Amino acid sequence: MERTISIIKPDATAKNVIGKILTRFEDAGLKIVAGKLTRLTKEQAGAFYEVHKERPFYGELCEYMTSGPVFISVLEGNDAVALNRKLMGATDPKQAEKGTIRADFADSISANAVHGSDSKENAEKEIKFFFPELAQ
Numbered sequence: 001m002e003r004t005i006s007i008i009k010p011d012a013t014a015k016n017v018i019g020k021i022l023t024r025f026e027d028a029g030l031k032i033v034a035g036k037l038t039r040l041t042k043e044q045a046g047a048f049y050e051v052h053k054e055r056p057f058y059g060e061l062c063e064y065m066t067s068g069p070v071f072i073s074v075l076e077g078n079d080a081v082a083l084n085r086k087l088m089g090a091t092d093p094k095q096a097e098k099g100t101i102r103a104d105f106a107d108s109i110s111a112n113a114v115h116g117s118d119s120k121e122n123a124e125k126e127i128k129f130f131f132p133e134l135a136q
């Protein structure tokens, strides 16, 4: 069993598709073991995306992630990290495979509907960041 973080981003919460996205995780066999609807502070977004600090899009990314509510959940299942990434599709929705969450719901590379942990190690860090009570 593995765990990963999913964040449904402000563009998707504004489109009222939280339920549709969560259903995709459940239908693929992932179990939602924690979840919260919240609005990130500038400090939280900045710290969460610290790995991208030197990237040219960091400022825009943090600004965007604080622009509206997000739904953060912990997904559990076999190969949860890879499975969630497969369900999401490529970062840029224009490159995302048909039938993936980003192909179906995302607008642009910034407003790309969902975030998912990119490795088991980062999943552990991200779970600890948002749900310290779940940290193993």
Ligand code: CMP
Pocket (backbone or CB within 6 Å): 052, 057, 061, 091, 109, 110, 111, 112, 114, 115, 116
């Ligand atoms: P996410 O999975 O949340 O991780 C980092 C985010 O940076 C990524 O999704 C994109 O939404 C955002 N981003 C914005 N511009 C770019 C870019 N040019 N290349 C990669 N990611 C970008």
